[in-house]
Amino acid sequence: MxxxxxxxxxxxxxxxxxxxxxxxxxxxxxxxxxxxxxxxxxxxxxxxxxxxxxxxxxxxxALKEKLKSKGELTSEAQSAVNKYIRLRDENKPCISCGRPLVKEQFGGGFDAGHFRSRGSAPHLRFYTLNIAGQCKKCNRWGGGMYDQFRIGLVERLGAEKVEAIESDQRPRHYREDDLRRIKQIFAKKARMLEKRRKG
Structure with missing residues (x-):
């Protein structure tokens, strides 16, 4: 068959x-x-x-990225650094008043405060030792609470490092490519911190 x-x-x-x-x-x-x-x-x-x-x-x-002004790139780099600082310092005490820094609290969490302000020391705007998690009350309404910020920073870093930040006048000239790289580096660091906390 x-x-x-x-x-x-x-x-x-x-x-x-x-x-x-x-x-x-x-x-x-x-x-x-x-x-x-x-x-x-x-x-x-x-x-x-x-x-x-x-x-x-x-x-x-790529064209939009190429056409960004230096101001836009600086702002984006600062946002990436600030996000990293907020993740790094989440659940730590506020550098100035000691209040716990909770991401989900009323008012949208907390800020990345600068010890030496961006206005008076723009060369330290991305320097992570100059930046710490700070509650909005201290950072925005308390004018940064410089004296209390300094005390908190001395406790964390030691007097020698804080004095080095205070005397640091080395000029930093950020080109457009530098700003893009800063944004990229700190966005990656923030992602790694988030991943570590989830895993």
């Missing part, structure tokens, strides 16, 4: 057929072959269009 030929399911109409044209045959009839060809062409076109959209988006993103 002859063996019954193997049947395959048509990719288009789902009817069963026996391969008669070639071992690569995927459909049961010329009509389904045309439909399959159209479907594959449409799928290929959609894939190419998606790739083109992604490439265009990447070009636009």
């Amino acid at each position: 002859a063996k019954k030929p193997k049947e395959y399911k048509c990719k288009i109409c789902s009817n069963y057929y026996v391969k008669t044209v070639s071992s690569l045959q995927k459909v049961c009839s010329p009509k389904c072959a045309i439909a399959l060809s159209k479907a594959q062409s449409r799928k290929k076109r959609e894939m190419l269009e998606k790739q083109e959209r992604l490439a265009t988006n990447q070009r636009m993103k």
Whole structure:
């Protein structure tokens, strides 16, 4: 008794057929072959269009990044540093008043306060030893609470380091690429801290 030929399911109409044209045959009839060809062409076109959209988006993103002003880049770098400081100092006491720094508290958590302010010492704006978690009351409404900030910083870092921060007048000239790198470095550090806490 002859063996019954193997049947395959048509990719288009789902009817069963026996391969008669070639071992690569995927459909049961010329009509389904045309439909399959159209479907594959449409799928290929959609894939190419998606790739083109992604490439265009990447070009636009790169152009927007290139056109950013130094002020915008400085602001983005500062935001990345501040986010890292808030993650680093979460659940520690406020550097000035000792109140626990809780991320989810009323009023949106706490700030990354600068011991030497960005206005008086812009060269230390990204220096992490000059920045500490500070409650909003002390940072915003208490004018930074400089004297209490200093006491808290001496307790954390020691008098020698605090004096070094106070006397640091070395100029730092940040180019656009430096600011982008600072943003990238501190965004990565923040992600690592978040990952460590979740894991």
